[in-house]
Amino acid sequence: MENPYLLLTPGPLSTSKEVRMSMLRDWCTWDQDYNELVQEVRNRLTALAANDSDAYTAVLMQGSGTFCVESVIGSVIPQDKGKLLIATNGAYGDRIVQMAKMLNIPVAVSVTDERSSTNLSEIKKILDTDLDITHVAVVHCETTTGMLNPIEEVCRLAKEYHKVTIVDAMSSFGGIQIDVSALRIDYLISSANKCIQGVPGFGFVIANRAELEGCKGFARSLSLDLYDQYRTMEEHHGKWRFTSPTHVVRAFYQALLELEKEGGVPARYERYRCNQKRLVGGMMENGFKPLLKEEDQSPIITSFLYPKNREFTFESFYKRLKEKGFVIYPGKISKVETFRIGNIGEVYPKDIERLVETVKDVNLSEGVFSV
Numbered sequence: 001m002e003n004p005y006l007l008l009t010p011g012p013l014s015t016s017k018e019v020r021m022s023m024l025r026d027w028c029t030w031d032q033d034y035n036e037l038v039q040e041v042r043n044r045l046t047a048l049a050a051n052d053s054d055a056y057t058a059v060l061m062q063g064s065g066t067f068c069v070e071s072v073i074g075s076v077i078p079q080d081k082g083k084l085l086i087a088t089n090g091a092y093g094d095r096i097v098q099m100a101k102m103l104n105i106p107v108a109v110s111v112t113d114e115r116s117s118t119n120l121s122e123i124k125k126i127l128d129t130d131l132d133i134t135h136v137a138v139v140h141c142e143t144t145t146g147m148l149n150p151i152e153e154v155c156r157l158a159k160e161y162h163k164v165t166i167v168d169a170m171s172s173f174g175g176i177q178i179d180v181s182a183l184r185i186d187y188l189i190s191s192a193n194k195c196i197q198g199v200p201g202f203g204f205v206i207a208n209r210a211e212l213e214g215c216k217g218f219a220r221s222l223s224l225d226l227y228d229q230y231r232t233m234e235e236h237h238g239k240w241r242f243t244s245p246t247h248v249v250r251a252f253y254q255a256l257l258e259l260e261k262e263g264g265v266p267a268r269y270e271r272y273r274c275n276q277k278r279l280v281g282g283m284m285e286n287g288f289k290p291l292l293k294e295e296d297q298s299p300i301i302t303s304f305l306y307p308k309n310r311e312f313t314f315e316s317f318y319k320r321l322k323e324k325g326f327v328i329y330p331g332k333i334s335k336v337e338t339f340r341i342g343n344i345g346e347v348y349p350k351d352i353e354r355l356v357e358t359v360k361d362v363n364l365s366e367g368v369f370s371v
């Protein structure tokens with residue numbers, strides 16, 4: 001079964017045929033075959049994320065990426081004395097603030113404009129003055145815009161103040177090298193359907209084992225209890241507490257094999273980087289400007305401004321590209337009008353080349369707007 005179009009979206013994204021084919025059998029959730037598969041996935045994830053992989057563990061959690069973020073926020077902060085500092089410059093950072101508030105977790109927030117990177121001096125100031133803070137959370141690639149936030153600096157600063165560090169690396173992990181042990185990240189969160197290139201259905205947390213071991217009884221939710229999920233996976237060798245997304249896990253395992261075959265994260269990063277460079281170059285040739293400064297831009301997804309002085313509507317642009325086999329993404333920021341094009345997934349420079357040509361054709365021949 002071939003896909004009718006290429007997804008240029010930041011997840012779910014276009015997967016390989018082999019990943020999709022690997023789902024064509026059923027699994028028993030408590031059988032050894034399946035649980036060994038889960039353990040293999042956990043071990044591979046830990047090895048991908050940490051040089052010092054003994055100090056870390058991988059916990060898988062049902063649901064989309066947000067469920068997994070909520071499971072961390074709700075499970076690792078003590079109920080009586082925790083306070084979370086969140087650095088946000090987009091919808092995913094804001095979502096962490098919203099979660100913490102719903103869970104009655106005290107918060108401090110460092111907000112920067114969606115077009116500006118994390119404000120490190122403000123974070124330092126907050127850490128200097130607010131002594132109640134115990135945990136610091138930051139989003140790596142803020143998918144709202146495509147901004148890559150400086151997690152190295154944020155984590156270094158947080159650790160100077162002895163805080164627990166939480167990184168939402170949902171849309172970057174697997175596509176950008178991150179060593180959680182070197183960066184001293186205690187909880188890194190990502191999901192199956194982003195840069196590892198699996199299908200949607202679960203997320204995962206790479207956790208500092210010693211930190212997580214201390215979180216017994218902190219959870220504010222039964223089904224999203226990260227500690228309990230961890231204990232069950234450890235004690236029962238790969239068992240999930242409740243029905244696990246078996247086919248999705250099998251597809252994810254296939255995606256991990258393909259990541260390894262490609263040459264690991266450095267090779268995947270290089271492919272994504274080439275895709276993104278060509279995307280921006282080609283879109284600029286077609287008269288579109290990217291939203292962010294080049295130094296803030298991730299190799300994952302790019303926001304483009306609506307062209308000025310032209311009769312441009314996103315709906316019509318979207319429709320015409322879709323007819324020609326490409327699905328792009330609307331914008332998500334409030335202050336200026338943008339649309340987004342992702343370049344992760346089973347997407348290669350030749351696909352981006354075809355996209356650029358197609359945008360040119362749409363521009364010139366179909367009268368959406370003229371160059």
Ligand SMILES: *Cc1c(COP(=O)(O)O)cnc(C)c1O
Nearest residue numbers: 064065066092141143168170171
């Ligand atoms: C995709 C994403 C999430 C999770 O979104 P879901 O729709 O719940 O999968 C969280 N944070 C970031 C930065 C993301 O890109």
